[in-house]
Amino acid sequence: MPKTWTRLATDGFTLDQLPGVAKELLKQGADFTTWLFYGEMGSGKTTLIKYLVKELGLNTLVTSPTFSIVNEYREPGKDAVYHFDLFRLKNDVEALDIGFDEYLTSGNVCLIEWPEKVESLLPATFFEVKIQHLNTISREIYFRRQDGKETNRIRSIG
16 A cells, blocks of 8 residues: 555454444544545445444445445434445546536535546545455455645555
8 A cells, every 4th residue: 555545454354343443434534524435346345334324323224326326325313425336437427417516515425436437526635445355354444534735646546
């Protein structure tokens, strides 16, 4: 990982440790409404998002928005959380057609899988999470904050 990324732990995480991982990530990314998730297909992005949504206080069914592109999780008296899976998008116009820019400026938390599909539409400030396979049951999780003050924003995730 590039030096600008922070690793959550040195020995990786398993599924039963994800509630604690979600709590720690929410603590680290508390100032951000836009969250970007990077990882190979099947790395656990949606699974981690399920735990994040639960830690945000929503007891709703979280599913991958692979075909719908965006899922809205909402409960009475709580702010909505928007979950995007942009894997199928071909270009920025398709994102704009679903109102992507309006979701980002809503003030609600936006959890975005495959953000590299819409780089030019992303805001200047966001929280990034990178998931890497260690083996079939364990993952390494990295994060970094982009506060919009960078002079040369790095977009390549290595």
